[in-house]
Amino acid sequence: MARIVAVVATEEQRVCGGVPVFVALDAEQQQRLAESLEKILDVNAHRLMNDVIILVDHSVAG
Amino acid sequence: MNLAIFKDTEIVAIAVGIVFGIVCRIITLRTDYRQYPTYPHGKVIHVSLGVIAAGLGAVAVPALLKKDYTAITFLALAAQQFREVRNMERETLSQVDKMELVPRGNTYIEGIAMVFEGRNYMVIFASFVAALFSLMFQWYWGVAAGIVSLVVAKVFQSGKTLGQIADIRAAEVRFEGADLFVDSIHIMNVGLESDRRVIAEHGLGLIVVPKNENVKVTISNIGQRQAILHNVSVILGVYRDTGEPALVPMAKLDLRSGTLAVFVLPREKDPAKAIAVLRNVPVLENAVRMPSESPAGQGEG
Numbered sequence: 177m178a179r180i181v182a183v184v185a186t187e188e189q190r191v192c193g194g195v196p197v198f199v200a201l202d203a204e205q206q207q208r209l210a211e212s213l214e215k216i217l218d219v220n221a222h223r224l225m226n227d228v229i230i231l232v233d234h235s236v237a238g
Numbered sequence: 239m240n241l242a243i244f245k246d247t248e249i250v251a252i253a254v255g256i257v258f259g260i261v262c263r264i265i266t267l268r269t270d271y272r273q274y275p276t277y278p279h280g281k282v283i284h285v286s287l288g289v290i291a292a293g294l295g296a297v298a299v300p301a302l303l304k305k306d307y308t309a310i311t312f313l314a315l316a317a318q319q320f321r322e323v324r325n326m327e328r329e330t331l332s333q334v335d336k337m338e339l340v341p342r343g344n345t346y347i348e349g350i351a352m353v354f355e356g357r358n359y360m361v362i363f364a365s366f367v368a369a370l371f372s373l374m375f376q377w378y379w380g381v382a383a384g385i386v387s388l389v390v391a392k393v394f395q396s397g398k399t400l401g402q403i404a405d406i407r408a409a410e411v412r413f414e415g416a417d418l419f420v421d422s423i424h425i426m427n428v429g430l431e432s433d434r435r436v437i438a439e440h441g442l443g444l445i446v447v448p449k450n451e452n453v454k455v456t457i458s459n460i461g462q463r464q465a466i467l468h469n470v471s472v473i474l475g476v477y478r479d480t481g482e483p484a485l486v487p488m489a490k491l492d493l494r495s496g497t498l499a500v501f502v503l504p505r506e507k508d509p510a511k512a513i514a515v516l517r518n519v520p521v522l523e524n525a526v527r528m529p530s531e532s533p534a535g536q537g538e539g
Contacts, residue, residue, distance in 0.1 A: 207431050214430060220483045221429030223416035229429045234483075 181219055182231040184210045191228060203227070250377050252296045255369030258384030259292020260285075262364035262391050266357050274331075274350065284354070287323060291316065291358045295365030299373055316362065324355040339478050340471035340487055345461020349522045360391040400446065400466070401517025403453045404498075408509035409443040411501065421445055423492045423499035433484035437503070440477045442512055446498040451535070452528050454496035459525035463489040466500060469519045474512060475505025 184198045185191045186206050198213070200206035210221045210229040219233045267275065267284055275281050294316045301309030328351040335341045342350075364387040372380020400406070409421040413434055418425045420443035428434050446466075448454045456462055467487045471478075478485045487502040504512060529535035 211430050211432055214433075214483065215481050218481050218483055220426075221433070222427040223429040 178232045178234045180230050181217060181233050182213055184213065184221075184229040184231070186227065190226060247373060247377075248300045251299060251369045251373035251380060254372045254377055254380040254384060255296025255299065255365035256289070256292045258368040258381075258387065259295055259361045259365030260289055261384075262388055263288025263292070263357065263361045265388065266360065266391055266395050287320075287358060288361050291320070291361040292365040295362035296369040298362075298366055299369040303373065313362070317359075320355045320358040323358060324351045327351040327354045338468070339480075340468050340476055341464065342468045343461050343464030345459065345522050345524050346465040346468065348461075348524055349465075349520070352523065357391075357395075360394065363387060364391055396520075397523060398521040399517060400457075400519040400521060403521060404449055404457060405447040406513050406516045407445050407447070408513060409445045409499065411437070411441040411443040413438070418501070420490075420499040420501050423490055423497070425488050425490050425499065425501045426486075428484050430484060433482075436477070436485060440503050440507060442502050442504055442507055442509060444500040444502070444509075444512055444516055446500060446516065448496055448498075450530070452526075452530050455527040455529060456521060456525045457498045458491055458496065459522070462522050462525035463498065463500075465522055466516060466519050467502065470500070470502045470504065470512060470515050473515045474502070474508070477503040477505060 180195050182196045182198065183191050183193075184200060184206050186200050186203060188197075188199045191197050198209050200209050206227075206229060210231065213219075213231050214221045217231060217233070219231045221229050221231055223229050263285060267281060267288070269275060269277055269281065275284055294312060298309060298313060301312075328347060331342065331347040331350060332344070335343075335347060364384060367387045368380045368384030370380075371383035372378075412419050413428070416427050416429055416434070418428050418434075418437060418441075423445075428437060446457055448457055467489060470476075471487060476487065478487070485503055487500075489498055489500045491498055500516065502512065
């Protein structure tokens with residue numbers, strides 16, 4: 177199963193929980209932040225319907 | 239020079255057998271776009287093993303004709319030896335596969351390893367037949383039988399290709415929001431604008447339409463799909479690097495129709511070439527299923 181390793185959101189009140197959350201000021205900053213995280217963590221960035229970007233590690237086995 | 243040795247029919251038969259065995263190994267040892275077996279050492283290994291196999295096949299004939307039936311146990315030893323070859327190939331390829339941008343996948347590796355073992359048996363067969371005929375009749379009959387066995391070996395060499403079992407056409411790669419589609423088949427969700435731009439520029443979509451029910455099962459095999467992606471990436475290059483997890487070739491099924499959508503990122507974006515490559519992807523023996531052969535699978539469609 178894949179694992180969510182980080183979340184990048186533009187609205188703080190939309191996210192909470194047990195993973196690192198990065199709050200961006202706007203959509204552009206959100207993209208840049210997610211891009212950096214994608215390269216640094218070597219995980220996939222996926223955008224959900226509510227414009228929250230999650231960084232998912234698909235390499236986790238099992 | 240003492241030519242008396244060539245008057246001994248047994249020696250001649252063994253020589254004919256060994257020669258055909260070696261020729262059989264060499265003609266079935268192709269280093270093509272896959273560059274496997276690697277040149278030169280990979281080839282040296284397999285030609286050497288081919289010589290051993292040829293010797294075993296050729297020597298078995300006079301031994302058996304002399305009613306030395308225990309000689310047949312030698313062949314059992316040979317089988318053991320060639321199973322070892324299969325393990326060796328599997329191990330090497332599995333190790334190397336970890337360092338590939340687009341891996342071959344285990345099913346493909348098993349297929350290749352199996353081929354190496356199988357070809358050694360073909361060598362034994364060729365040298366055995368050639369030696370048998372030259373000992374029973376004349377050396378030239380041995381040569382004739384050897385040639386026939388080479389043809390047989392060549393026929394058994396290659397299996398089917400994807401183009402024979404499925405129709406392949408190019409398809410559009412498009413985005414709906416963050417979701418990547420090939421035709422109407424969902425491939426993956428790409429969260430980053432920059433990745434979407436790269437994919438829109440370099441991505442290529444292909445659709446594999448199975449020709450019958452059996453093929454649907456074959457192309458749904460994950461090993462078969464990985465082999466497709468690997469082959470395309472080897473031949474047309476791949477726009478991918480470490481630290482670029484979004485730029486990954488993928489193949490996904492349309493569950494309703496059993497059609498396979500292939501998404502690749504070739505260096506050379508040429509749909510016609512990509513279709514040609516896909517047509518030539520080998521159908522992996524281990525991915526072939528024949529549900530239509532089962533009593534329950536018959537009746538419809």
